Amino acid sequence: MKIVVLFSAGRHPASGAPCPVPVELQALRLARDLAGADEVIGLHAGPVDGAPLDALGHGLGRLIHLRMAQGDDPLPALAQVLEELAPDLILAGRIGQGGEDGGLLPYALARRLGRPILADAASLGAGDDGTLTVEQALPRGARRRVVLRLPALLTVHPAAAPALPFTFAAARRGTVERRDIAPAPAAASEMEERAYRPRPKLIARAAPGASAAERLKAATQAASSGGRLLVDPAPEEAAREILAHLRGIGVLRRRG
Amino acid sequence: MSRLRRDPRAEREAMRIAGGARPRFSREASLPVSARPRRDPRAEIEALLVPGGTRPRLDRLSRGGVRPVRDEATSPSESTVQTRIVTEPAFLVAVVPDAPGGRLTPLDRQLFGAAHLLAAGGGAVLALAEPGHDDLAGVGADRVGPLAAVADYDPEARAAAVAQALESLNIRHALFAETAEGGDLARRVAARLGEPLFAGAESLTPKLVTRPARGRRVEQRRAPPRLVSLVADSVAPYGGASCEARAVELPAPVPTTGAILSAEIILADPATVPLGEAEFVVSAGNGVSDIPSFLDLARALRATPGASRMLCDAGLMPRAAQVGASGTVLGATCYLALGIAGAPQHLQGITGCEHVVAVNTDLHAAMVERAGLAIIADAHAVMPALIAALEDEP
Ligand SMILES: Cc1cc2nc3c(=O)[nH]c(=O)nc-3n(C[C@H](O)[C@H](O)[C@H](O)COP(=O)(O)OP(=O)(O)OC[C@H]3O[C@@H](n4cnc5c(N)ncnc54)[C@H](O)[C@@H]3O)c2cc1C
C-alpha cells in the first residue's frame, strides 16, 4: 500500500522557530505501522524545507519538496503531484501549527482529487480487498470504528500513537527530492493580522436582562438551579432518587 | 513652533452676509466638520433598557451583546409572553447546531446568540437542524429548515444537504460549532462551496471576527465572511424573547454515494479514560473511608472515579484522580460527590459540570448548595444501597 503523508511548515508555538507539527509526525508513524517504511512518502509544498526535514529523523525515508514562492497557494501543486503519485492513502494533520491553522487544506485537496475524506483518525488497520479500518477519535475518549473504501484521505488526531523518536542516523539516511513547480499566487485575502491577544472567556450564563445579583449567582453557583434536597431519607430511597435523576440526565448507561 | 496663525479679521469677513445696511454674519458655514458620528445619548439609553418591571433598569454589561427585543405591538399587560416575529427578513443568518442526540449543547445556544448579533437590522435566524430537537424557538430560531435525517454516519451527505440549503436560500452568514463534528461539517461545506471558512473564531461582532493563527501567535481579523465556525464561550447565548421557529422548505437532498462502508461507535472505557475527558465522574472526599466499596460503586455506575485532595494526600486514591484547582478540571456532564465539603479549590474543578449530585451528612456544605440533587445521608449507607439497586435492574 502506497501512503503519502503531508507535511506543513510548522513553527513552534512558544519560540516561533521552525519545527515539525507533532500531529503530522504521528501521522507518519501510523503510515509506517500500516505499510512499512519503504511505502511511505512525505510531501511538502513551501519556500524552504526546514521543518519537514526533521521528519526524516522521525522515520521518513523519502521526502518530496515542491519549491514555491512565499505566499503561493500550495493546493494546485500538491494536487498535481498527488495525481501523479496516485497513492492509496493520503494522511494529513488535523490542523496545522504556524500557518493559517484552519485545517482547511486537506478538505480542499480531497475535493479537488475527488477522494473521500475522514477526519480525526486515531489508529488504522488494513481490511481485505481495498478497504481500511479507521478508528476515529471522538470527544470524551470514545472511538468510532469506520470501514472505508480506498483510495481516501485521512486527517490524524493527537490521540493517535505518539511519534517515533528522532534519531540522527535516520535523518542522515533519508533522501529529499526537490522539484520546482509553476507558481500559483494565492487569492488576495482581506485578512488583517495583529499580535495575538487572549480574549476573556464568557463565564456568567445568566440572561443579559438579569440583575447583577442574578449574574453573580449564575457565575458562582449551579448551572441547573432549583436543586432538590432530601434530608435523611432511607438509603434505599436515596439510591432510587439518585438513579432516577441520573437516568433523567442521560448519563447512566444500560449494561450489556 | 509652527502653528498656523489665525487671522480673526479675515475669518469674520468670510462669515459676513452680503447686502443690508447693518453688518450681518452667519456662523453656519464655518462650523467645524468632524468625521466622528454624532452620539445620540437618548437612543443609547433606550437600547440599554431591560424590558419588564415598573422601574426603568439599564443593562450596561452586554455591550453590543444580545438585546432583549422590545416589542411595540404587544401591550404592557401581555409583555411577559411576547414573541419575536420577523415577517419579511431582509436576509438570513443560518445556524448549524451540533445537537448530539437532539440535545442542544451550550455552544449551540451560543451560536444562536452570535447569529442574532449578525441578524441585527432586519435579518432572521434560521436553524438548519434535523427534526426532533428540543425547543428551537426558545433558544432563538426565527426559522427552522428541517435537514433530512442521515441514518448512518455519513458526514458528506450532511455537508451536501447543508451546502444545498445555503445555496438555495441565499444565506448571508452561516455559523458552525468548532467541535469535532461541527468543525468537520463546516470544512466539508467550505470545500464544497469553494469558499473560505473563518475557522475557530474567538470573538464575533457584526463588523469584525477574530481568530488565532500561526500557533496562536497572531490574531487574524476581518469583517465576518459567509462561513464562520465559533469556539465555545466566546459569545453569550440569546436571551431575548422567544422566537417563532417557523418551518421553511428546503430542497430535496440529492443522494450521494459515500465511501464509508460501515461505522460503529465504541464507547470509552470509564476505567481508563482520562479524568478530564470523562463524561460521568463519581468522586469521594474525606467523608468516605470505605474506598473498595466506592470503587465498586464507580464500576457499577460505569463512571470514572475521582477524589478530593484530602484522599489523594492521604494516599488512598492516586494523584491522577484528584479533582480541583491543583488537580484536574473536569469537562464532565455529571458529577456525583460523596462526602465532599466543596472547598472553593475543589469547586473550581467542577465549574464546567452541568449536573451535580451530592451525598453529604452536613446540610450546610457548599457542595450541597451547588448540587442539583442533594442527599443528606451517610455515604456509607447510600453506596451499598446504590450498588444493590443497580444489581436489581434488568
Ligand atoms: C493551594 C490549595 C490547593 C488545593 N487544591 C485542591 C484541589 O485541587 N482539589 C481538592 O479537592 N482540594 C484542594 N485543596 C484542598 C481544599 O481546600 C479542601 O481541603 C479539600 O477539598 C477538602 O476535601 P474534602 O471535602 O474531601 O474534605 P473535608 O473538608 O474534610 O469534608 C468532608 C465532608 O464529608 C462530609 N462527611 C463526613 N462524613 C460523612 C459520611 N459518613 N457520609 C457523607 N458525608 C460525610 C462532611 O460533612 C464534610 O462536608 C487545595 C487547598 C489549597 C490550600
Ligand SMILES: Nc1ncnc2c1ncn2[C@@H]1O[C@H](COP(=O)(O)O)[C@@H](O)[C@H]1O
Ligand atoms: N504547504 C503544505 N504542504 C504539505 N502539506 C500541507 C501544507 N499545508 C498544510 N498541509 C497539510 O494540511 C494539514 C492542515 O493544514 P492547515 O490547513 O494549514 O491547518 C497539515 O497538517 C498538513 O498535513
